[in-house]
Every structure is written in C-alpha cells, then in structure tokens.
Amino acid sequence: MNTHLYPNSCVVPTSAGNCFDLLTEDERKIVEDNMVEVFYKKGEIICKQGSFASKIIFLSEGLVKVYLEGSPKNLVLAITPANNLVGLPSIYEGNNTFLYSVSSYIDSWAKLIDINVFKQLLRQNASFASKIIDILNENTAQAYARFFCLTRKQLHGRLADILMCLSDRIFKSLEYDLPLSRSDLGDLTGMSTESVIRIMKEFKDDRLIEVSGKNINILEPERVRKISELG
Amino acid sequence: MNTHLYPNSCVVPTSAGNCFDLLTEDERKIVEDNMVEVFYKKGEIICKQGSFASKIIFLSEGLVKVYLEGSPKNLVLAITPANNLVGLPSIYEGNNTFLYSVSSYIDSWAKLIDINVFKQLLRQNASFASKIIDILNENTAQAYARFFCLTRKQLHGRLADILMCLSDRIFKSLEYDLPLSRSDLGDLTGMSTESVIRIMKEFKDDRLIEVSGKNINILEPERVRKISELG
DNA sequence: TAAAAAAAATGATATAGATCATCTGTTTTT
DNA sequence: AAAAACAGATGATCTATATCATTTTTTTTA
Numbered sequence: 001m002n003t004h005l006y007p008n009s010c011v012v013p014t015s016a017g018n019c020f021d022l023l024t025e026d027e028r029k030i031v032e033d034n035m036v037e038v039f040y041k042k043g044e045i046i047c048k049q050g051s052f053a054s055k056i057i058f059l060s061e062g063l064v065k066v067y068l069e070g071s072p073k074n075l076v077l078a079i080t081p082a083n084n085l086v087g088l089p090s091i092y093e094g095n096n097t098f099l100y101s102v103s104s105y106i107d108s109w110a111k112l113i114d115i116n117v118f119k120q121l122l123r124q125n126a127s128f129a130s131k132i133i134d135i136l137n138e139n140t141a142q143a144y145a146r147f148f149c150l151t152r153k154q155l156h157g158r159l160a161d162i163l164m165c166l167s168d169r170i171f172k173s174l175e176y177d178l179p180l181s182r183s184d185l186g187d188l189t190g191m192s193t194e195s196v197i198r199i200m201k202e203f204k205d206d207r208l209i210e211v212s213g214k215n216i217n218i219l220e221p222e223r224v225r226k227i228s229e230l231g
Numbered sequence: 232m233n234t235h236l237y238p239n240s241c242v243v244p245t246s247a248g249n250c251f252d253l254l255t256e257d258e259r260k261i262v263e264d265n266m267v268e269v270f271y272k273k274g275e276i277i278c279k280q281g282s283f284a285s286k287i288i289f290l291s292e293g294l295v296k297v298y299l300e301g302s303p304k305n306l307v308l309a310i311t312p313a314n315n316l317v318g319l320p321s322i323y324e325g326n327n328t329f330l331y332s333v334s335s336y337i338d339s340w341a342k343l344i345d346i347n348v349f350k351q352l353l354r355q356n357a358s359f360a361s362k363i364i365d366i367l368n369e370n371t372a373q374a375y376a377r378f379f380c381l382t383r384k385q386l387h388g389r390l391a392d393i394l395m396c397l398s399d400r401i402f403k404s405l406e407y408d409l410p411l412s413r414s415d416l417g418d419l420t421g422m423s424t425e426s427v428i429r430i431m432k433e434f435k436d437d438r439l440i441e442v443s444g445k446n447i448n449i450l451e452p453e454r455v456r457k458i459s460e461l462g
Numbered sequence: 463t464a465a466a467a468a469a470a471a472t473g474a475t476a477t478a479g480a481t482c483a484t485c486t487g488t489t490t491t492t
Numbered sequence: 493a494a495a496a497a498c499a500g501a502t503g504a505t506c507t508a509t510a511t512c513a514t515t516t517t518t519t520t521t522a
Contacts, residue, residue, distance in 0.1 A: 068375060070383050077375065092368030099372055122361050129360035130353050136367045137323030140374070141330055144299060144308065147378045151421055152301050154508070182470065190382055192510055197471060213470095213518085386479070412499065423480055428501060444500095 009145035010079055010165040010188060016058075016135045017083035022128045027121055034114040040104045046086070049101040053090035055112040059083070062108020063170065063179065065188075066100050076188050078142060079105070081170050086110075088136055091119055106179045150190045153231035158189040159199050160228035163209065167218055175217040240376035241310055241396040241419060247289075247366045248314035253359045258352055265345040271335045277317070280332040284321035286343035290314065293339020294401065294410065296419075297331050307419050309373060310336070312401050317341075319367055322350055337410045381421045384462035389420040390430050391459035394440065398449055406448040 020028060037060070040046055046057060049069050061082050068075040077100060080086055089099045096115075122129045149161050162185065167174055178185075182200070186193040203209045208224050210217040218224055251259060268291070271277055277288060280300050292313050299306040308331055311317055320330045327346075353360045380392050393416065398405055409416075413431070417424045434440045439455050441448040449455055 068379050070379060073383065075379050075382055077378070089368045089371045092365050092372070094365070094369070095372065099375060119361075122364065123357050126354050126357040126360055129357055129364065130350075133353065133360065133364060133367065134323050134325070136364065136371070137320045138325070140320045140367070140371060141323070141326065143371070143374055143378070144330060147308070147374065147381075148299050148301060148306050150378075151306055151381050152304065181468090193470085194472085194511080195509065201471080413501095414499080424500085425481080425502085426479065429479095432501080 008161070008165040008168055009142060009149045010162050011169045012078060012080060012084060012138055012142045013169065015081075015083040016085045019085070019128065019131045019135065022131050023121065023125060027125060027128075030117060031113060031121070034117040035111050037109060037111050040108045040110065042104055042106050044104050046102040046104060046108075046110060047098045049098050051098055053087060053096055053098045054115055056088065056091065056115055056118045057086040057102065058111040058113060059086055060109045060111055062110075063105045064102050064108060065105060066102050067187075068100050074101075074187060075190070078139070078146065079170070079188065082108075085135060088132065088139070091115060091122070105184070153228075155189075155191050155195055155199055156202075157228055157231035158191060159185070159196065159203070160224045162189050163203075163216065163218060164221065164225055164228055166216075167221070174221055175215070178214045178216055239392070239396040239399055240373060240380040241393050242400045243309060243311060243315060243369055243373045244400065246312075246314040247316045250316070250359065250362045250366065253362050254352065254356060258356060258359075261348060262344060262352070265348040266342050268340060268342050271339045271341065273335055273337050275335050277333040277335060277339075277341060278329045280329050282329055284318060284327055284329045285346055287319065287322065287346055287349045288317040288333065289342040289344060290317060291340045291342055293341075294336045295333050295339060296336060296415075297333050298418075299331050305332075305418060306421070309370070309377065310401070310419065313339075316366060319363065319370070322346060322353070336415070384459075386420075386422050386426055386430055387433075387458055388460075388462035389422060390416070390427065390434070391455045393420050394434075394447065394449060395452065395456055395459055397447075398452070405452055406446070409445050409447050 020031065023031065040062070046064060047053070047055075059080060059082055063082070064080050064086065065076050066078045066080055066086060068077060080102075086102050087098060090096060122132060149158055153161065166176065166178070170176075180188070182196045183193045185196045189196065200209075200211060203224070204211050208218070208220045208227075210219055251262065254262065271293070277295060278284070278286075290311060290313055294313070295311050295317065296307050297309045297311055297317060299308060311333075317333050318329060321327060353363060380389055384392065397407065397409070401407075411419070413427045414424045416427045420427065431440075431442060434455070435442050439449070439451045439458075441450055
C-alpha cells in the first residue's frame with residue numbers, strides 16, 4: 001500500500017452545479033426568491049469562521065480558498081473553483097456557525113441561499129438530500145486526501161501535488177497563469193514561502209517545469225506526478 | 232484567533248445511535264432483515280480501504296480506529312466508540328469502495344447493514360437523510376479539528392489533546408485504563424513512539440498526569456487542556 | 463517616472479522531532 | 493520454565509524544514 005491513492009488533494013473533483021436540477025419547479029422558485037448574488041473582489045472574505053451561518057454559498061464564478069484560522073498560520077482545507085457549494089457543514093443542526101473561513105483568490109461571484117430554506121428542501125426532497133450527501137462525501141474524500149498529503153508527504157511531494165492538482169482540476173492545462181503568490185502556495189502546501197521558492201527552483205533546474213513569473217508550464221507531468229505520489 | 236476552537240479532535244462528539252428512530256416501523260423492519268451482527272476480536276480489521284463497500288457499519292460495542300493506509304505509517308483519522316456509524320462516506324454514488332480502513336482496539340460488535348438498503352432509505356425518508364447529513368457534518372468538523380491538530384500543533388499539544396480527548400469523550404473520567412500501546416498513541420498523534428514516551432515522562436515529571444502502566448490519571452486537567460490549546 | 467512597497471530569491475543558521483542503538487522489564491509462545 | 497517476542501524507556505545522532513537576514517526583482521502608488 002502506498003500513497004498513490006491520494007492524488008490531487010487540493011480541490012474537490014466534480015462540480016455541485018447541477019444539484020438544483022433535482023428540485024421541483026416550485027422548489028427552484030423558492031430558492032430563487034431566497035437568494036442574493038454578491039460580488040467579491042480578489043482577497044475579500046466571503047465568510048468568516050465562527051460567525052453565524054445564515055447562508056449557503058454557491059460560487060458561480062471565481063476561485064476561493066476554504067481555510068481554518070490559526071495563529072500564526074491558517075490551514076487551507078481546499079481551494080474551490082466555480083460551480084461549487086461552500087459552507088455545507090454549517091447545515092448541521094448542532095452548529096449554526098461557519099466551520100471555516102472562505103476568501104477569494106480572484107474576483108468572484110457568489111449566490112447566497114438562505115440556510116433555513118436550504119434545510120427545508122433537504123427535509124422535503126429526499127433525492128436532493130441524497131445528492132447533497134454525495135457532495136459532502138466527495139468533500140470528505142478530498143479533505144482526507146489533503147490530510148494525508150500534508151501529514152505524510154514531504155515538501156517535494158506536497159508541492160508536486162499542488163502543481164498537478166491546479167493543472168488537472170482548476171486550469172485543465174499543463175500551462176497556466178497562477179493567480180497565487182509563492183506565499184499563497186506556501187499556505188496551500190503547509191510550507192514556508194522560502195521552501196516553495198527553493199523547491200520550485202529545483203523543479204525548474206531539473207527541467208520538470210518551466211516558470212516565468214506567474215506562468216507555470218509543466219514539462220514532465222508524469223515525473224511530477226511520480227514525485228507527488230512518492231511523497 | 233487561536234487554536235482553542237479545535238479541542239478534542241480525536242473522536243466524534245456525539246453518538247449516531249438514535250438515527251434509526253427516525254425510520255418508520257416498516258423501514259426498521261427492512262433494516263433488521265438486511266443486517267448481520269458480527270464480532271471482531273481486538274486488533275482485527277473490520278473494513279479495508281479500497282475494498283468494495285457493500286455494508287454500512289454500526290458499531291454496537293467496542294472501540295475502533297478509522298485510518299488511511301500509508302507506507303511507512305498509516306494516518307489515523309478518528310477513533311470511534313460504540314453507537315456510531317462507520318463507513319458513511321462510501322455511500323457516495325461515485326465511489327463504492329471504502330475510503331479508509333477500520334480496525335478494533337478492543338473486542339467489538341458491529342451491525343453490518345446492506346448499503347443499497349441504506350441508500351434506499353436515504354432516498355425515501357428525508358428526515359432520516361437529514362439526520363445522516365448531520366452526522367456527516369459532525370464527522371467533517373471532527374476531521375478538520377484533527378487536521379488542524381496534526382498540522383499546526385507540536386508534540387506536547389498533540390499528546391495533551393489526545394489525553395484530554397480520551398478522558399472527555401471515551402472514558403468520561405480523569406482516570407482511565409488505556410487500551411492502547413505507546414505505539415498506538417504515536418499513530419494517533421502522528422509522532423514516534425519514543426516521542427510519546429518522552430513527553431509522557433515530561434508530563435509525569437511536571438505532575439500533570441500520573442502514569443502506571445496502562446493506567447492514566449490526569450491530575451491537572453486544566454493545565455493539560457491549556458497545553459493542548461496552545462499547541 | 464521616481465519612490466515605495468511587495469514579492470521573489472538566496473545563503474546562513476537554528477531546531478523540533480525522527481531515527482538508531484541499546485537496555486530493561488513484561489507478556490506470549492513453546 | 494525457558495525462550496522468544498514485545499512494550500517501555502533512554503541517550504546519541506541526524507535531518508528536514510523553519511526562521512532569519514539580506515539582496516534583487518517586480519508591481520503599485522504617488
């Protein structure tokens with residue numbers, strides 16, 4: 001048994017975009033009527049850990065990070081691209097506060113849905129509830145993979161994991177313009193900014209990737225993947 | 232913001248024991264008819280990560296660990312006492328294998344419920360589904376707390392966290408006979424056996440705890456809690 | 463377009479915690 | 493009851509990675 005069962009841990013695999021298709025016409029109308037769409041500038045906080053959770057967040061455009069607050073360093077649980085739900089764990093009856101904070105990496109749009117309306121839909125529409133359970137389980141699987149990545153892999157593996165994850169799941173291309181700083185990457189991989197820079201340079205010197213400024217080009221995806229798997 | 236929002240991360244707070252109360256008489260009958268009760272000796276594997284998940288596990292008696300397999304070291308996600316459901320994430324439609332392995336710390340009894348029957352109940356009984364969502368969210372909150380503990384706290388904090396967690400949530404007493412070896416504790420806290428022993432000795436020398444063999448007595452719970460909070 | 467601020471880069475140093483080696487008790491197994 | 497295996501304990505050493513200090517480059521602001 002090795003670690004190759006936990007690749008691409010930074011982000012949830014599929015989108016929750018179509019979960020509302022399972023609602024009836026009437027139910028969709030209720031959602032529409034109890035929803036506002038809000039714009040967030042790059043870097044803004046969308047929800048704050050510990051605050052009262054009155055909304056479920058559907059990210060319609062953008063890219064956000066989901067993180068636990070901690071001093072001196074936060075812990076990034078996931079990065080979430082467009083068409084995903086955020087804040088689902090706060091529908092748990094015993095806890096009506098946000099488990100985590102969410103902030104935007106880039107300009108983003110979110111639809112905020114009233115949490116009581118959402119809960120009511122869960123109670124009355126079992127196939128919708130079933131779909132939400134699927135999404136929660138996907139999130140759990142991702143969190144476990146990430147948990148494994150950050151606690152069992154070392155720096156090279158963690159950075160390789162993130163680079164491939166961004167390529168596979170966010171940008172869907174081997175070349176991409178990273179909207180994150182090296183310090184953001186450090187946050188994401190649980191390592192210091194300096195270590196990110198050093199290991200990026202190693203990867204560059206080994207001709208695994210090409211880096212110029214914000215542009216990343218993965219030259220040897222299979223070798224990078226190997227590094228991510230071996231930790 | 233500090234870490235005191237994530238205490239007691241080793242184990243899920245409440246029990247799932249009563250979730251079946253939300254079923255109708257007929258539904259409960261269906262569960263009974265599609266369930267077997269199995270005994271597991273101490274140390275036996277109850278389910279194996281990656282294997283086909285055909286059952287949901289309800290632990291009726293005992294104490295188990297839920298872990299991800301990894302070489303050279305596994306990652307313990309949670310320890311779960313009696314009256315809890317295990318294996319819920321495998322009800323996710325896209326993935327019918329166990330996300331994790333489960334093995335018993337002590338002799339245990341489990342009721343194995345057919346997964347398709349379970350899924351059918353979710354689809355037809357929305358308040359049952361809603362309760363299962365609550366349980367999943369509780370598990371998620373616990374996993375995040377543990378994630379934080381293992382990635383942000385250092386050894387003293389992690390060991391203090393486990394000792395208090397066992398006291399608060401499993402044994403419900405400041406004094407308890409630990410059914411785990413020092414090496415199990417290392418697994419649980421993500422540290423080496425030697426470090427567990429060394430830090431236990433420090434706690435003992437500081438008169439925070441009393442240790443004789445398997446017996447642990449927490450003399451200064453508030454100070455131990457403080458150490459767990461400060462990392 | 464100059465000045466200021468932020469991000470990236472790099473070398474030197476420090477350290478938490480693992481690993482290794484060894485020893486002593488304590489259970490299992492034969 | 494002897495042998496073997498295991499759990500606990502302790503000191504010495506090693507290493508991955510953080511932290512600190514400084515410099516260079518890029519971006520933002522005035």
